[in-house]
Amino acid sequence: MKLGLVIDLDTCVGCHACATACKEWNGASAISGPLADLEPYGADPSGVWFNRVRHYEVGAFPATKTINFPMSCLHCEDAACVTVCPTGASYKRADGIVLVDQDKCMGCNLCAWACPYGARELDEVSGCMKKCTLCVDRVHDERLPEEERQPACVLACPTHARHFGDFDDPQSKVSQLSAARGGFGLLDELGYKPVNRYLPPRAVPVVAMDPAAPAAAPITPLAALSRLMARARDALSR
Amino acid sequence: MNPAFSVLFFTVLSGAGLGALALIALFDIGAAAGVVAVLMPPRLIALAATIAWLLVAAGLCSSALHLANPKNAWRAWSQWRTSWLSREAVVSLAFMPAAAIYVACWWWDAPPAARAALAVVVLLLAWTTLFCTAMIYASLKPIRQWHTRRVPLNFLLLGHASGALVVVAVLRGHGLAASHWALLAMALFVVAAIGKLEYWRYVRSGQRAVTLEQALGVAHGVRPPAAAGTPPSIMAARLLDAGHSRGTFLTREFVNHVAARRRMWVLAMAWGCGFLLPMIWLAVGLALWQGALLACVACAAGLLAERWLFFADARHTVRLYHGERTT
Amino acid sequence: LDKLKSRGAKFVSINPIRTGYSAIADDWIPIRPGTDGLLALAIVHVLLTAGSIDFEFLARYTNAPWLVIQAPGTADDGLFARGADGTPLIWDEGQGRTTAGITAQSQPSLFAQCTLADGRQARSVLALAAERYLDAEYAPEVVADACGVPATTIRRLAREMAQVAFRETIELPIAWTDAWGRKHAKVVGRPVAMYAMRGISAHSNGFQTCRALHLIQMLLGALDGPGNFRARAPYPKPVPPQIRPHNAAARVNTPLARPPLGFPMSPEDLALDADGRALRIDKAYTWEAPLASHGLMHMVIANAAAGDPYPIDTLMLFMANMAWNSSMNTSGTRAMLTAKHDDGSYRIPFIIVADAFASETVAFADLVLPDTTYLERYDAISLLDRPISEPDAAADAIRHPIIEPDRDVRPWQDVLVELAGRLRFPAFTAGDGTRRFADYQDFIVNYERAPGIGFLAGWRGVDGKRSLVGAPNPNQWQAYKDNKAFFAFHLPDAIKWHRYANLGYLEFAKKVGFVGEVEPIVMQIYSEPLQKFRLAGQGLYAGPCPTDPADRARLTKYFDPLPFWYSPLEMQATDGDAYPLHALTQRPMMMYHSWDSQNAWLRQIIADNAMYVNVATAAALGLADGDWAWVTSHAGRLRCRIRTMEGVEPNTVWTWNAIGKQSGAWGLAADAPEATNGFLLNHLIAEHLPGATPAGRRLTNSDPITGQAAWFDLRVRITRCVEGETGIEPTFGTLAALPGAMPPPGVLDWPATPADAEPAQ
Numbered sequence A: 001m002k003l004g005l006v007i008d009l010d011t012c013v014g015c016h017a018c019a020t021a022c023k024e025w026n027g028a029s030a031i032s033g034p035l036a037d038l039e040p041y042g043a044d045p046s047g048v049w050f051n052r053v054r055h056y057e058v059g060a061f062p063a064t065k066t067i068n069f070p071m072s073c074l075h076c077e078d079a080a081c082v083t084v085c086p087t088g089a090s091y092k093r094a095d096g097i098v099l100v101d102q103d104k105c106m107g108c109n110l111c112a113w114a115c116p117y118g119a120r121e122l123d124e125v126s127g128c129m130k131k132c133t134l135c136v137d138r139v140h141d142e143r144l145p146e147e148e149r150q151p152a153c154v155l156a157c158p159t160h161a162r163h164f165g166d167f168d169d170p171q172s173k174v175s176q177l178s179a180a181r182g183g184f185g186l187l188d189e190l191g192y193k194p195v196n197r198y199l200p201p202r203a204v205p206v207v208a209m210d211p212a213a214p215a216a217a218p219i220t221p222l223a224a225l226s227r228l229m230a231r232a233r234d235a236l237s238r
Numbered sequence B: 001m002n003p004a005f006s007v008l009f010f011t012v013l014s015g016a017g018l019g020a021l022a023l024i025a026l027f028d029i030g031a032a033a034g035v036v037a038v039l040m041p042p043r044l045i046a047l048a049a050t051i052a053w054l055l056v057a058a059g060l061c062s063s064a065l066h067l068a069n070p071k072n073a074w075r076a077w078s079q080w081r082t083s084w085l086s087r088e089a090v091v092s093l094a095f096m097p098a099a100a101i102y103v104a105c106w107w108w109d110a111p112p113a114a115r116a117a118l119a120v121v122v123l124l125l126a127w128t129t130l131f132c133t134a135m136i137y138a139s140l141k142p143i144r145q146w147h148t149r150r151v152p153l154n155f156l157l158l159g160h161a162s163g164a165l166v167v168v169a170v171l172r173g174h175g176l177a178a179s180h181w182a183l184l185a186m187a188l189f190v191v192a193a194i195g196k197l198e199y200w201r202y203v204r205s206g207q208r209a210v211t212l213e214q215a216l217g218v219a220h221g222v223r224p225p226a227a228a229g230t231p232p233s234i235m236a237a238r239l240l241d242a243g244h245s246r247g248t249f250l251t252r253e254f255v256n257h258v259a260a261r262r263r264m265w266v267l268a269m270a271w272g273c274g275f276l277l278p279m280i281w282l283a284v285g286l287a288l289w290q291g292a293l294l295a296c297v298a299c300a301a302g303l304l305a306e307r308w309l310f311f312a313d314a315r316h317t318v319r320l321y322h323g324e325r326t327t
Numbered sequence C: 001l002d003k004l005k006s007r008g009a010k011f012v013s014i015n016p017i018r019t020g021y022s023a024i025a026d027d028w029i030p031i032r033p034g035t036d037g038l039l040a041l042a043i044v045h046v047l048l049t050a051g052s053i054d055f056e057f058l059a060r061y062t063n064a065p066w067l068v069i070q071a072p073g074t075a076d077d078g079l080f081a082r083g084a085d086g087t088p089l090i091w092d093e094g095q096g097r098t099t100a101g102i103t104a105q106s107q108p109s110l111f112a113q114c115t116l117a118d119g120r121q122a123r124s125v126l127a128l129a130a131e132r133y134l135d136a137e138y139a140p141e142v143v144a145d146a147c148g149v150p151a152t153t154i155r156r157l158a159r160e161m162a163q164v165a166f167r168e169t170i171e172l173p174i175a176w177t178d179a180w181g182r183k184h185a186k187v188v189g190r191p192v193a194m195y196a197m198r199g200i201s202a203h204s205n206g207f208q209t210c211r212a213l214h215l216i217q218m219l220l221g222a223l224d225g226p227g228n229f230r231a232r233a234p235y236p237k238p239v240p241p242q243i244r245p246h247n248a249a250a251r252v253n254t255p256l257a258r259p260p261l262g263f264p265m266s267p268e269d270l271a272l273d274a275d276g277r278a279l280r281i282d283k284a285y286t287w288e289a290p291l292a293s294h295g296l297m298h299m300v301i302a303n304a305a306a307g308d309p310y311p312i313d314t315l316m317l318f319m320a321n322m323a324w325n326s327s328m329n330t331s332g333t334r335a336m337l338t339a340k341h342d343d344g345s346y347r348i349p350f351i352i353v354a355d356a357f358a359s360e361t362v363a364f365a366d367l368v369l370p371d372t373t374y375l376e377r378y379d380a381i382s383l384l385d386r387p388i389s390e391p392d393a394a395a396d397a398i399r400h401p402i403i404e405p406d407r408d409v410r411p412w413q414d415v416l417v418e419l420a421g422r423l424r425f426p427a428f429t430a431g432d433g434t435r436r437f438a439d440y441q442d443f444i445v446n447y448e449r450a451p452g453i454g455f456l457a458g459w460r461g462v463d464g465k466r467s468l469v470g471a472p473n474p475n476q477w478q479a480y481k482d483n484k485a486f487f488a489f490h491l492p493d494a495i496k497w498h499r500y501a502n503l504g505y506l507e508f509a510k511k512v513g514f515v516g517e518v519e520p521i522v523m524q525i526y527s528e529p530l531q532k533f534r535l536a537g538q539g540l541y542a543g544p545c546p547t548d549p550a551d552r553a554r555l556t557k558y559f560d561p562l563p564f565w566y567s568p569l570e571m572q573a574t575d576g577d578a579y580p581l582h583a584l585t586q587r588p589m590m591m592y593h594s595w596d597s598q599n600a601w602l603r604q605i606i607a608d609n610a611m612y613v614n615v616a617t618a619a620a621l622g623l624a625d626g627d628w629a630w631v632t633s634h635a636g637r638l639r640c641r642i643r644t645m646e647g648v649e650p651n652t653v654w655t656w657n658a659i660g661k662q663s664g665a666w667g668l669a670a671d672a673p674e675a676t677n678g679f680l681l682n683h684l685i686a687e688h689l690p691g692a693t694p695a696g697r698r699l700t701n702s703d704p705i706t707g708q709a710a711w712f713d714l715r716v717r718i719t720r721c722v723e724g725e726t727g728i729e730p731t732f733g734t735l736a737a738l739p740g741a742m743p744p745p746g747v748l749d750w751p752a753t754p755a756d757a758e759p760a761q
């Protein structure tokens, strides 16, 4: 199994609902919660998030595109964050999920350094490294109705820009979406083989002009008016 | 990367200690093999070795300060199969008692053959430890300034140069000229300086730099639609909003900004204190303990500056996602 | 949006700023603010020129064939020619004469020009409209510069719409019957849809612009069919809905005869007293804002402080942060809240604020009524108010408490119900003079607007088995709770589409009280109520007419019965060279106005705001990313930080709405970024237009037709701050903590749910 997410950059509107839903679910989760917030009402509020949404622009006005870019752990196949971990706290499961065992972590930060994507964040209160769990405590929980056995962020996304599934299964929705839409892994050149795939914006749909469609050739208002009246008569007497 | 002082201290201090002990052990072996003269005088060598051992110990303690959850530190010995940090922990765990016995051998005049045999172990462990420490950084692909063979080379050379300086300082502090050691130290500093220059050349060359456009996948189509018929071009990307108004763990750890002026001063300190002052002192050769102490302190300060730059100049790919154009 | 895109639909965003939804648009049209009406009418021009029109739709479902009297200078000019019973006349091609109304057999003429029985001339609505919009004045090439949209783009948009509407139609095999009894074997959709909100309505030309957009949809016949903008229950309603606003002086112990807000049909419906003075404190339904169906909340404090139209003794504010983000001229408004008469007494003597949080407004209250939060009380989200319906389902919802309040608070709704009972409002008083409703829950379940119709549409009837209409059900709240707090009534296929003329739907809608009569809802290309007000402006109306020339001029100009475009009022009244930039706000998706800043997570995402400026514009102004700058409007200036971006129209600057906070408010630290780096654009937006009328009146900064607040008309200039000038301006000192307020925690973390706990659903 190779569980992971597809993130659709063609539909992500950058609302941060996935980020807050993630914090809500995982903050209360026994696996890595709580996710401490420091100075929550102070001058310099900060906290642990598994999923952050950033916003970029590509190109220059007017040919510019705003890209909303959510990032969480990509559950890399070649996860250096796991191999560098000296304590064995970081591990990759058979289903592909990369996790941190909170009981083993010594808070050395090395895994965070080894992750190219900023997917790991140290919880300064517990002293342990935390990261996206792919909602391991949802996706396999048979007590949940099947349609809810999905990560919190996927369920929260209002534009369905996030999909969860098994990339080992070529028939899965994530595999198919990724294949159909040119899904790519972030910074593939670093060789981490990230499992999560990002879908680039689709090509702009072309409204194919019917050659029979009347061309709006410039004519005088009067000529246009009489043509319009003729057409109206035609249309209504049918 | 945000320079973490505990780590700077650790690498500089233990580097010097490991370098000094490695050199002592090396010459000890050489002497036993009859290749070089016997190290003299034993009491001062013992003192130098002791100081070196203490430097390593201090360094290791300092590195523990870097841990947010030290109660699990013992687990760091478990993952030597994959983790350079774990390997460092394992090797240094072996090194410390071995080196302690070795130092004791010097103090208590153990039979030279036995001491030399132990020296082989100490030498190998010291080198391995130094190498492992360096590889912790050199193995990190997201940081191109670290992910190069020049890093272990620099660590080894600087460890040995500063280690040699420690031995010279002990000898000269006791009124000895220590000219061979000084010559060796000098040579090591020159080579280390060349190594460092090469390192900086490499960093400046921008080889293997990653861009924001790569990080976002602009070439994969994350960009405005290309006009019909034109090949997709790589367009410039920029950060619009980082999605947080104040600091996060990521900005604190990875995103540091060093003013050009400040960097200049630190660089000057690295060269001046870390290389020039020790080398002048080594050349002038005043055998006074005040001078020796000063040279060591200057060197430590200089190498801390060098290590600070090693961190401050390291541009992790996470910075791209926070808006930087390139690593 | 995901579904549309995956089906290959094209998503066009017309917005000066490319964030949020615009970010994922296939086509982004960075229009100049306030010019959408012009763009829309240029599209109309192209559609008419090309003849890409759904004539049948126009003839049946709109007032395009209705005859308009052409009698300049008379009281009937521009009104509809009507039959004896008031039914509008059309010219029937088949019969070759005018008829009152349309039957199944009618052949309405769209381009009629005829002489009425009384000898007056009349022309059909479409004839008037076509003549107007075919004029070169609306040619794309003419409007392109003003809109900032190239003429080729405008033509392309129009042609793409026509292509999709007429050549990519959707047909569903659903039989339905129209209001004239004609049977249709299928439902035809012309899949073009338009959505607009405050980008249009927060400009002072918003009402006419909305009408222009609606006109495009009518010309394309693209309404309430598959792929269209679709009504949601209780809509559609007749235009205007047959609800007149209350317009007589309120009398003690007497309920209003009609709702306080409604839709005036003619000048008689204005809320003016015998001397022509405003009856309402916000001056809604006066000559200055005749169709003010939303009221003019943004004028209440200014009017009250000025004692114009009259002084008040008590100002009661609920769920509105009027001392901050929901007022224009925030600094001035704050001064008004504490302004005094010469004798030292307050101009607004007593202020009651019901709020759930320590907002900026709470600090001005003489009496604070601490409300529960929405997690601690019952609420009804009713079909009678702002519906949550889906196009295919009439829906409503409730909230019910999920946590116990841990402090001395009361649901404001309970307070209101109790007040109404104590004051013996008739609807709240039983026959024996006692209170009729114990509390809000009781009121919601048992109050009936009409027999069988109450606030909640689900599980009605004593047995709880009836939907939409039915006797009150004492167990209704529980029924909602058992159904996850939602109710939805799904419309059968046959009455889902083209509901304005769908007989089955109209019969259903009458039965459940959505409409008053089973009659087709005819869309109004030409608005007769507007023409009546215009006649009043011209002094021709056979009824009340304004006397102030300023009102007369405004009515004459803006109350055009056909959609037209005019420059937004602030733009007309300010010097474009002195204030060359448009300044806008946008709502951040993750924040609800002012009251999410107290949320520990959301404020990590956005705790301050900056003014976004186009990269090239910033360079021309000598501004760099991160600079402090002065932003100046005719009403004042503020200091803030600049951020540059590519995705904004070069003449537009913008910032996030309501992120800036007063220091000490919302339980935040005094040096919270919201107060030290966040700012409100509202300081620069005046509640009055610059200058005064010849008679010395200040006119409201609103749409002259509807009184909708013109938040987005603002014009500014930006100058870089000199070295050392930093920090937000204006600031207002630090609010003291409220009595009994708990000090905020330094760390938020809480015990995790045990692994073996039941999963939350």
Ligand SMILES: Nc1nc2c(c(=O)[nH]1)N[C@H]1C(S)=C(S)[C@@H](COP(=O)(O)OP(=O)(O)OC[C@H]3O[C@@H](n4cnc5c(=O)[nH]c(N)nc54)[C@H](O)[C@@H]3O)O[C@H]1N2
Pocket: C014, C015, C016, C017, C031, C032, C033, C034, C035, C036, C197, C198, C199, C200, C203, C584, C585, C586, C587, C588, C589, C590, C591, C592, C593, C712
């Ligand atoms: N997250 C969140 N959601 C909310 C609210 C909230 O505070 N936060 N508030 C709710 C309320 S009360 C309301 S009224 C609605 C408002 O909902 P919207 O109307 O969507 O509100 P705004 O974000 O103000 O968006 C106005 C948009 O119009 C654009 N615009 C401005 N001027 C022009 C123009 O002249 N032409 C065009 N084409 N576009 C223009 C702006 O760039 C902006 O993108 O949102 C509701 N939903």
Ligand SMILES: Nc1nc2c(c(=O)[nH]1)N[C@H]1C(S)=C(S)[C@@H](COP(=O)(O)OP(=O)(O)OC[C@H]3O[C@@H](n4cnc5c(=O)[nH]c(N)nc54)[C@H](O)[C@@H]3O)O[C@H]1N2
Pocket: C318, C319, C320, C321, C322, C325, C326, C327, C354, C355, C356, C357, C358, C359, C360, C361, C371, C372, C373, C374, C412, C585, C586, C592, C593, C594, C595, C657, C658, C681, C682, C685, C711
């Ligand atoms: N510059 C600019 N100004 C604008 C706009 C804009 O786009 N630009 N938009 C305008 C629009 S459309 C709107 S709707 C207004 C919105 O402006 P407001 O109506 O002032 O909106 P909020 O900030 O949501 O303020 C609501 C108040 O209700 C309080 N509150 C929250 N929950 C409860 C509760 O359960 N009970 C009680 N009693 N109080 C509660 C909050 O604490 C807050 O003080 O802003 C307007 N102002």
Ligand code: SF4
Pocket: A072, A073, A074, A075, A076, A079, A080, A081, A082, A098, A114, A115, A116, A117, A118, A119, A120, A131, A192, A194
């Ligand atoms: S994204 Fe980072 S944390 Fe996640 S598996 Fe890859 S390297 Fe590890």
Ligand code: SF4
Pocket: A084, A085, A086, A087, A088, A089, A090, A100, A104, A105, A106, A107, A108, A109, A110, A111, A112, A128, A129
């Ligand atoms: S911080 Fe924890 S999980 Fe990460 S490398 Fe160190 S011990 Fe492993």
Ligand code: SF4
Pocket: A021, A022, A023, A025, A026, A050, A051, A072, A073, A131, A132, A133, A134, A135, A151, A152, A153, A154
């Ligand atoms: S998969 Fe779960 S843990 Fe990962 S980002 Fe989504 S919600 Fe967070």
Ligand code: SF4
Pocket: A011, A012, A013, A014, A015, A016, A017, A018, A019, A053, A068, A070, A156, A157, A158, A159, A160, A161, A162
């Ligand atoms: S919830 Fe969906 S749309 Fe919103 S930021 Fe996350 S991925 Fe994007």
Ligand code: SF4
Pocket: none
């Ligand atoms: S965006 Fe949020 S507040 Fe608005 S309707 Fe959806 S859930 Fe409700």
Ligand SMILES: [Mo]
Pocket: none
């Ligand atoms: Mo609103």
